[in-house]
Amino acid sequence: MFWHMSDDLKNDLNVPGTKVIIDDTTSATGSDNFKLTPVPSSDPNDPLNWTLRRKWLYVICMVMWVMASCAGMGSLYPIYDALSEETGLTLDQINTGAGYLYFFQQVWSLFSQPLAVTIGTRPIFIVTCAGLCIFPFCLSLVSTNSQWVGLIIVNSIFTSPVYVLPELALSDIFFYHERSFPFGVYISAIWGCAFVVPIYSGFLYTRFGLNGPTYFAGGCCAFAAVFLFLFLEETNFERKVPEHGNKVEAETIDKTTVESRYDLEKMTATTTDIVAVDGEDSTSSSPSSGYEASPHMYNHKTTPWPGPRPFQKSPVSPHWWGILWRTWFQNFAFYRLPILLWCSVIMAYTQIYSNITSALSSGILGDEPYNMSPNMVGLTFVSPLLANIPGALAAGWITDWWTIRKARQNGGVSEPEDKLSLSIIPTILSPIGCLMMGLGPYYGAHWIVFVLGEFVITIAGPLANLIAINYAFDAYHGIQPKDQSGPRFEVQKGAPYILSPTLLAMGISFGFSYAITPWAFDAGFKIWAITAAIVSICMTGSGLLMMIWGKRLRKSGAGFYEKIINI
Template identity: 25%
Template sequence: MAPQVTGYRDAEAVDNVVEMGITGTVHLVDLDGSMGAVHDKSQKDVVLYPTPSSDPNDPLNWSQKRKWLNSFCLQLYTFMIAGGTATGYAVYPQIIESTGIPLSTLNSAIGVMFLILGWGCLFWCPIGLQYGRRGVYLISLLGCMAMNLWAPYTASAGTWYAHRFLYGFFGAPVEALVEQSMPDMFFTHERGLHVGLFLMWLGGASFLFPIAAGYVAQTMDWRWCFYFPVIFKGASIVFLYFFMDETMYDRSLMQQQALARGQAARGVSMPAPVDSQQAQLPPKEMNSEEKSAKAPSESSANLEAVVSGDMLIYEPLTLSKRLALFRVTPGKENKLWAMMIRPMKHAITFPIMAMAGFQYGTYLMFFVVLNATWTTILQAEPYNFSPGITGVAYVAPFLGALVGSAYSGWFGDRFHLWMARRNGGIREPEQRLWLYIACSLGLMTGLLLWGVGSGHIHWFGVLFGAFLLGFTGVLGGASPIAYISDSYPMLLGEGMITMTLIRNTMGFAMGYAITPFFENVGIRNTFITCAFLALGLTSTFLIFIFVGKAERKRTTAKYYEYAANATMTH
């Protein structure tokens, strides 16, 4: 069932994030039942954040069945796109034998693909934020399907680079836009589970596809490792076209339009219009932190005063509108160009976004290392795995991804609520970062078992290292995403682009360097270096546990200034 929206004021001007005076600090748990906010139906002390409108088309008001269906659609899209990035890992020897392309070139092209997966977000994500996510997802899947169809005809290094580059471009929405669609539908205390599921399939698909690819290459031909995904992607496009809803929803703008319809129907004059962003922001001047914590602006207060439930007339969505690829919202300012430029500035303006990208990028780097050395380790002495068994071995990191999803999602949401209750009901984004301790230690241990242990310990120990790398890969993405989402919710779309640019640039660098690295110093020395580098890089999260709130306070005024010009707000 959808949450019960009782006692809600349709023109709520300022979310409880503003009342606290620091972006990201919210009163999430109503310990004594004294708050006049909307509460969750099942957990009656949990405040719904962001506050939903009374519009049945508001994704926050959808039934749980509809939300889960759309979450499944996003996970299916993620699985199909992410799987295509890793299809060839288990059959590198066959590709090398058939095409003559050296291993270093194959891995370098994968690095380029990861680079474009990140930088392509500058093109796709602003379109998704301005005109809707649905069309972007479907076009993305269609483009990646075409690249899968081209890949079997690879005859030279140039061809391999070309289709990996274009796959990265068309697949880019999976890196940043899906993380925006989840908060469109789910409240703060629910997001961890669904972001965890998304990351499980983002990483898990990269492990499952090579399992099938290994056996396909052994029984048929390596080219069928790319043909089969074409079939699955085609079926997925049809399914998503009919069952995936558009989650883009400008809550303030929709409320104003509904109010205008209601007043027109009753012959009531419309008050002065309220900016669709200003209704969710602190007072007009944002040049100080103190002003960001004041009461709602006069215009938004006036709007709130005249709104009552029977005056709001929300426009129903027809079937043709629901199936449309894109949606143009009347009155919504076009800010495509700004959204393409600003994410590159955010890394300097908001250090928390830069830190999140740096942390996520660290895990991507070592995920690239795992895949780049997979066949080198498992098909060599003393293991001598066949192509089929080499693929099956990917079950180990996939199981790790499953555990990481449960830990960061199901457990993470409960841990966050527990921390908020201990803190007088106040949620701080840094509370979730404590989950990162297991991630930091697990990554170092996994790298040592996988790389240093290879050739010296039983294959089970090596694959347990891969299990740990799968676990940390999911958790290492979930925590930074949650940190940005909780700290700067109205800049989540742009923040995800900023994080992805940093993350994927780091992945590109590692994909370009890893093969020459281990060819020159050996597997053992490579992974000793990687393990202690990983421990040092990932431990930087401890700094933000202690200084993160001060950093959020310092950037609160700047955050609201940017949010006033952002396309998506909550």
């Protein structure tokens, strides 16, 4: 059986992010005819070769860490008024302090991300999880604004990996056609924890005072640290050229003369002929192509979980300085790329609206005309918590399904812009949620209108965030430097194409934290509702425009991206 690519398809595959993920020329059908991207190695320790159960144990570890990182600050959302009374801080100072958290998270991520590449992701996750206990156990000592900001900055050190490192770790163990659902679980953990923690913190405050919810959050962080120490595995793996049952020759790929060398994902789209011989597959590479065919789902061998390894060693790179300065340089250089700027804006939008949802809940429901107690305010977070299921979990699965469906319609070729068509969902839902959350309190409507508005906007937010993360990842993950070893190559393990837009997004979110109170409370809920609805339409609707211009921007920016990562 033979598979040959047309000239048009070859040209399409020269655009970073465009790849073949389905090969209908094999005898396999259904889910077995997926071309594995990135290409796994023959090493049983390769995270891509883990069994599905082993991979999902790792996902559980990531969820534990993410929820621990959000527990400390999240426990305060429904008791902002009480925190203000007991510490003497104003609501504006508390909200501004939360903004400092997002800003310094990104400052410290410029250190934690290259450190994870240098010494491995496992020690970073375990040490930071243990350090997360500091904020909740020391909060009772805060009595001034300077102490509040200082504690926030300390907490930001240990929460700094939350917006990038888990995504990178998950991409190390899942293939292209199955990544969106684990990404959705990760986003669900971030948003879900911000909503589940306030549910119990209100009741704990009523029963035990301010220390109740914070000490409970600290205990959860300590438990998560022990859990990770026992069950978390290292995913920082140097993947060599694949050597599976088809005996791919490493020399063939090493001799490639292609000027723009993408990583092993690019090698999945090839001119290789797959020839059936005596019931077995033998792979022969076309002389005109330096690429090799990737294995398929039907011949992929997996490795089961070996059991707890608490003292597992992580690989250590000697190129720490080269990794560090290149991480800093690349993150700022990439702001020239329109795609990453767009992803930054969408990430910032989702984070800002998440912050507003949390800030408005206590400020609106705890005052006239609703006058809810802190524990009842906490119960209202059940609404966005339930919305997190279709907004992130189901959205991840739908995104994978949609990607595969579009690829089958396009002859097995997947484009990053395929996922952008799902932007129509948050474009419709976001303004509806904003109007319900603002106009409901303005006209004195029943509190259920505000709570349902939270539900609607929380469906839209995680989905928009997932779309932006996937787009940045799909567009640039496949581009690698010419030097396939050393600091240039290792920096790309840190996903600078994700860190760069996240850094800008959290900076925008920090700046906007100063505007939450004057925008929503001072200007009035009616003005806030209308303007927030208009902004949300513009932000989420821009994804539909990127469907038109996205591929052209990917192609025009590929040369600049390659130039930067080869410095």
